[in-house]
Amino acid sequence: MSILFEPTEINGMKLANRFVRSATWEGMAAADGACTPRLTELTAELARGAVGLIITSHAYVRPEGQAGPWQMGVHRDALVEGLRKMTGAAHEHGSRIVLQIAHSGHMANPKLTGQPALAPSAVAGFAKTPPREMSATDIEDVADAFGQGARRAQEAGFDGVQLHLAHGYLLSQFLSPAFNRREDEYGGTVENRARAALAVLGRVRSAVGKNYPVLVKINSQDFMAGGLSEDDSLQAALLLEEAGIDAVEVSGGTMLSGDLIPPRAKINTEEKEAYFRDAAKRLKERLRIPVILVGGVRSFDLAERLVKEGYADYISMSRPFIREPDLVRRWRSGDLRRATCASDNQCFGAAMAGEGIYCVVERKRQKSG
Numbered sequence: 613m614s615i616l617f618e619p620t621e622i623n624g625m626k627l628a629n630r631f632v633r634s635a636t637w638e639g640m641a642a643a644d645g646a647c648t649p650r651l652t653e654l655t656a657e658l659a660r661g662a663v664g665l666i667i668t669s670h671a672y673v674r675p676e677g678q679a680g681p682w683q684m685g686v687h688r689d690a691l692v693e694g695l696r697k698m699t700g701a702a703h704e705h706g707s708r709i710v711l712q713i714a715h716s717g718h719m720a721n722p723k724l725t726g727q728p729a730l731a732p733s734a735v736a737g738f739a740k741t742p743p744r745e746m747s748a749t750d751i752e753d754v755a756d757a758f759g760q761g762a763r764r765a766q767e768a769g770f771d772g773v774q775l776h777l778a779h780g781y782l783l784s785q786f787l788s789p790a791f792n793r794r795e796d797e798y799g800g801t802v803e804n805r806a807r808a809a810l811a812v813l814g815r816v817r818s819a820v821g822k823n824y825p826v827l828v829k830i831n832s833q834d835f836m837a838g839g840l841s842e843d844d845s846l847q848a849a850l851l852l853e854e855a856g857i858d859a860v861e862v863s864g865g866t867m868l869s870g871d872l873i874p875p876r877a878k879i880n881t882e883e884k885e886a887y888f889r890d891a892a893k894r895l896k897e898r899l900r901i902p903v904i905l906v907g908g909v910r911s912f913d914l915a916e917r918l919v920k921e922g923y924a925d926y927i928s929m930s931r932p933f934i935r936e937p938d939l940v941r942r943w944r945s946g947d948l949r950r951a952t953c954a955s956d957n958q959c960f961g962a963a964m965a966g967e968g969i970y971c972v973v974e975r976k977r978q979k980s981g
C-alpha cells in the first residue's frame with residue numbers, strides 16, 4: 613500500500629489517508645455567513661471522493677473580518693446548526709473535517725461589512741480604504757472572537773480548527789514586517805509579531821481543550837519586499853509548536869506578491885508542481901508536529917515521493933478537487949494519471965461572479981460532450 617493511504621492521527625483525529633483538501637472559499641454561503649445546502653452537498657461530494665481531511669473555506673470570526681461575498685461565518689451561535697449539517701455530511705462518508713477560522717484584517721471589504729477594516733498598522737496603499745490600527749484591546753477582542761469561533765466549531769462537530777495565518781489576512785499581516793509597523797509588544801521582532809497569533813492560539817486552546825486538533829496555515833514567506841522571510845516563518849512556527857499547535861500547513865504569498873511568487877497558473881510539469889516543497893522541508897526538519905504541503909501538487913507519484921523523502925507528512929490540494937472531487941478515490945482505485953486541473957484559476961472568477969465555485973473547463977467539456 614502506498615504511504616499516502618496509510619492511516620494516521622493528528623492529536624487524536626484519525627485520518628484514513630494523507631490527502632487534505634486545502635481551505636477553499638466557494639462563494640456558496642448565505643449572505644449572513646450561514647452554511648447552505650450547496651456547501652453541505654459539496655462537502656459530501658469531497659467525502660464520497662475519499663478525501664482524508666477536508667478543510668473548509670475561511671470562516672470569519674467577527675463581522676468586520678469578512679473578506680468576500682458569500683463567505684462562511686462562525687461569528688454567531690445561530691450559525692452552529694447549519695455547520696452541523698456540513699460536519700455530518702463529511703462524517704457520514706468517513707472524512708474528517710476542520711473549520712478554517714479567520715479574520716481578514718485590511719483585506720476585509722468595508723462595503724460588505726459596513727465597518728472600517730482593522731489592521732496591525734494603518735499603512736496606506738495596501739487596501740482601497742485605509743484600515744484602522746488595532747489597539748491592544750482590539751487584539752484581545754479579536755483573539756477572544758477566535759476562541760468563540762473555535763468553541764462553535766467544536767459544538768458543530770468539526771474535528772478540529774485551522775487558524776488562518778497565511779496569504780496576507782489579519783494574523784499573517786501581524787507576522788509580516790511589511791504590514792506590521794507597530795512599535796509596541798506586537799511589532800518589531802518575530803517574537804513580537806507572532807504575539808497576536810499566540811494570543812489567538814491561547815484563547816482557542818482554552819475554549820476547546822488540549823485534546824482538540826488545532827492546526828495553522830502559515831506563509832513560508834510573503835514573496836514581497838520587506839515581507840515575512842523564510843527564517844522568520846520558521847521561528848514563528850517553532851513558537852507556535854511550543855505553544856501547542858498540532859500541525860502546520862505551509863503556503864506562501866499575499867495578494868500583493870505579484871511576480872515574486874512562483875507561478876501558480878499553468879502547472880503542467882512536475883518541476884512546476886509543489887512549489888513550496890523546499891520551504892516545507894525546512895520546517896519539517898525542525899518541527900516535531902506534522903507538516904502539510906500545499907500548492908500546485910498534481911501528480912500522485914510526486915506526492916508519494918514528497919512524503920517518502922521527508923518533505924511533508926500530508927499533501928494538500930485545492931483547485932484539483934474543484935475539477936475532480938473524486939480524485940483521491942480515483943488514485944486509490946489505481947488510476948494514477950495526474951489531476952486534470954489546468955490551474956487556470958477560472959474557478960475563482962465563477963465564484964466572484966456569484967455562481968459558486970466550479971471548474972469552468974470541466975463544465976464546458978460536459979456540455980459539449
Ligand SMILES: Cc1cc2nc3c(=O)[nH]c(=O)nc-3n(C[C@H](O)[C@H](O)[C@H](O)COP(=O)(O)O)c2cc1C
Pocket residue numbers: 634635636637638668669670712776778779829863906907908909928929930931932959960963969
Ligand atoms: C477559489 C479558491 C479559494 C481559496 N480560498 C482559500 C481560503 O479560504 N483559505 C485559504 O487558506 N486558502 C484558500 N485558497 C488557497 C488554497 O487553499 C491553496 O493554498 C492554493 O490554491 C494552492 O493550492 P492548489 O494548487 O492545490 O490549488 C483558495 C484557492 C482558490 C483557488
